[in-house]
Amino acid sequence: MTKRVARNLRGVLLAAAGWVAVAGAAPGQVLHADGPLPSFEVASIRPSDPNSTLRGVDDSIGLYRVWKEPIRILIEIAYGISDENQLTGGPSWIISKMYDIDAREEAATAEALKKLSRAQQQEQTGLMLQALLADRFKLKVRHETRTISVLTMTLAKGGLKMTPSPKPPPGSHPPVGRVTNRVTTSDQKTELELVGTNMPLASFTRTLANQPPLQGLSVVDETELKGNYDFTLRYAVQNGVSASAPEDDLYSAVEQQLGLKLTSQKRPIQVLVIESIEMPSEN
Numbered sequence: 001m002t003k004r005v006a007r008n009l010r011g012v013l014l015a016a017a018g019w020v021a022v023a024g025a026a027p028g029q030v031l032h033a034d035g036p037l038p039s040f041e042v043a044s045i046r047p048s049d050p051n052s053t054l055r056g057v058d059d060s061i062g063l064y065r066v067w068k069e070p071i072r073i074l075i076e077i078a079y080g081i082s083d084e085n086q087l088t089g090g091p092s093w094i095i096s097k098m099y100d101i102d103a104r105e106e107a108a109t110a111e112a113l114k115k116l117s118r119a120q121q122q123e124q125t126g127l128m129l130q131a132l133l134a135d136r137f138k139l140k141v142r143h144e145t146r147t148i149s150v151l152t153m154t155l156a157k158g159g160l161k162m163t164p165s166p167k168p169p170p171g172s173h174p175p176v177g178r179v180t181n182r183v184t185t186s187d188q189k190t191e192l193e194l195v196g197t198n199m200p201l202a203s204f205t206r207t208l209a210n211q212p213p214l215q216g217l218s219v220v221d222e223t224e225l226k227g228n229y230d231f232t233l234r235y236a237v238q239n240g241v242s243a244s245a246p247e248d249d250l251y252s253a254v255e256q257q258l259g260l261k262l263t264s265q266k267r268p269i270q271v272l273v274i275e276s277i278e279m280p281s282e283n
């Protein structure tokens with residue numbers, strides 16, 4: 001079930017930078033290394049200013065920066081987790097406490113990263129985050145495989161109706177995928193419109209899982225499609241579930257508007273269990 005990253009030129013680059021090949025994170029899997037973890041050259045970790053309005057992650061090559069994010073989010077990024085059901089355990093502060101992080105890569109590492117694809121860059125940065133979490137937060141985890149009810153996402157009859165996102169100019173940093181929501185409420189129902197830009201399907205599964213009718217049910221991408229996409233999805237809910245009209249149903253909207261089919265299945269997924277974690281050490 002594990003999908004191993006291809007070697008060849010990439011393997012040469014990774015070896016030169018002191019990196020290792022990785023396994024995962026395919027749908028339902030967790031990113032992990034086949035050898036010792038690479039690491040940042042230096043990192044600063046501090047509690048966030050509660051009055052700051054700046055929040056997010058900038059994974060630009062050379063300096064990885066985090067503003068006002070909980071450590072649970074960093075764990076999900078580090079292990080390539082796109083489904084919240086794949087991460088369990090840990091104290092409440094990994095969600096409630098916010099941190100700022102500046103982590104710098106060695107110059108040689110940054111240069112080698114520039115020669116990799118965007119997906120490969122994210123894999124290697126994820127492994128460096130794993131090392132940072134283990135070192136500064138004393139994070140210890142274990143991997144389990146559990147069989148759970150999920151929704152598989154496959155191509156519907158007629159093919160994909162999403163629009164491929166424009167490719168960035170050579171050498172430029174790809175834009176981050178985003179979804180904006182517009183909600184319109186009336187006495188009869190609540191209408192929702194989701195507009196996505198530059199979204200990989202693996203990330204879109206989490207957007208779907210967070211929609212009220214699905215109530216956090218895991219969505220697994222089985223389309224095998226690569227690349228990023230733009231889309232608009234419209235549906236409606238009544239009291240938290242899909243509205244009764246056929247055109248309002250989320251499942252129907254996903255199939256008719258996006259060309260994707262959601263089907264209930266039992267699937268084994270890899271789960272990351274937090275065994276222990278501590279407040280971060282001093283810088």
